[in-house]
Amino acid sequence: MTNLEEYYNKFNEDKRLKSRHGIMEFTVTMKYVHKYLDILERGEEMPDAEPKAKSDIKILDIGAATGGYSIPLWNEGYDVTAVELVKHNLGMLKAKGTGVKAFQGNALKLKRFDDNSFDLTLLFGPMYHLKTREEQLQALREAKRVTRPGGYILVAYVMNEYAFLTYGIKEGHVLENIAEGKLDEAYLSEEQFAAFIQYQMAVCERADLLGASAHTVDILQKH
Secondary structure, eight states, rough: OOOOHHHHHHHHHHHHHSSHHHHHHHHHHHHHHHHHHHHHTTTSSSTOOOOOOOOOOOEEEEOTTTTTTTTHHHHTEEEEEEEEEHHHHHHHHHHTOOOOEEEEOOOBBOTTSSSEEEEEEEESSSGOOOOOOHHHHHHHHHHHHHEEEEEEEEEEOOOOHIIIIIIIHHHHHHHHHHHHTTTGOOOOOOHHHHHHHHHHHHHTTTGGGGGGOOOOEEEOOOO
């Protein structure tokens, strides 16, 4: 068993996605997923493209975990395929009983899929865990290979600056405050949290705030 499998066998991914941090991440990310799905539906991604029904748009979710993005997109009517390395996560995804086509696989070698097979490819999980530049490039190459010309690839990763500031410098103080009851997830009211999501929607494309971001999503189009 790899360190990655050991980590996710103990980690409750569903619980994370339901936390306020997870809700924020999902809400902002889905804003852009839907933006480019709408372009694909209207047939505006390439000069010679034609409109498509939702059921004809093929989405690949690489590193799908327990289906946090795959299942909602399938529920909306898209043709969704999920690839997940960790058997524990894959089992949880399949146990939810949806029509998502789910397979065990590695982002570095998507040999199950032909070239130019998908309209939209999500690469949200793997880039957090691939440590070498060559592995990262290989994952990007594979995502590009299986995406058709004109299709989109959304790639998420963690910013080094944020990770260093948060976990390298501040974490001890945060843990102390939580232990002392001074800070917990409920420090914002529901009204304040809703307003904070609106704020994030407004500023999430500002280049000057990239270093203050935890997760970043790059949006690429294959030509």
